[in-house]
Amino acid sequence: MRASLIQIAVNEDESVDSRRHRAAALVRRQAGSDLVVLPELWTTGAFAYEDFTREAEPLDGPTYEVMAKAASDAGVWLHAGSIPERDPDGPVYNTSLVFSPSGELAAAYRKIHRFGFDKGEAVLMGAGQALVTVRLPETTLGLATCYDLRFPELFRALVDAGAETFVLPAGWPERRRAHWTLLAQARAVENQAFVLACGTAGTHAGVPQAGHSIVVDPWGEVLAEAGPDEEVLTVDFDPAKAAATREQFPVLKDRVLGLRPPR
């Protein structure tokens, strides 16, 4: 299986609409890949808090339209990263869109863990409630977004729902890059799953982005890692390795569920 992670640069000297069309052109260039991935909130930037509301769009808004067409033009599964999604009856969500190779929406995942503590996304956006998996011919994807990476229980729940390959779009800052790499490997090892983590490059809202998109296999080996700048990271991997690792080294079978704190 071939995956291409588009680590697009999000800088303020480019308009949202121009970046949207540039991203679509990059997706089209990945024809021949099975799965293409874009990062978190790449239209606005994950730290451009003021733009979340201004640039929020309905699920089937301009980014949906452009990305559905790019997926079908390229004939790829497309995880189009996330958008600030305006729910007509509710708040703005940080929502990831996945399109099939014919350009149909296959899944939408609203980020569950919002980043920012008492500011930013944590106060401006609504929290998703639902786990999302997507069945591809070769593997089952489990969806998570950026800060979700810090919450291992989400990934365990995705494993219980059948996930073998986690796809994680992010807008991770450079100053915590060490955590990014470490946690991507940890989620892969503890769940015996692939991790495809796609970040952004560039600087927006004064926050330099980490780049360093990374693909980790179920044994924790780094199969590919990007540098700090805009690039497309392409990797070939055998998705059957998740089931094989779980079979050969069956730690997931030794889980003890329902542990309680001491009384």
Ligand SMILES: O=C(O)CCC(=O)C(=O)O
């Ligand atoms: O957890 C972190 O260090 C970064 C998280 C983040 O930037 C986000 O979720 O947007």
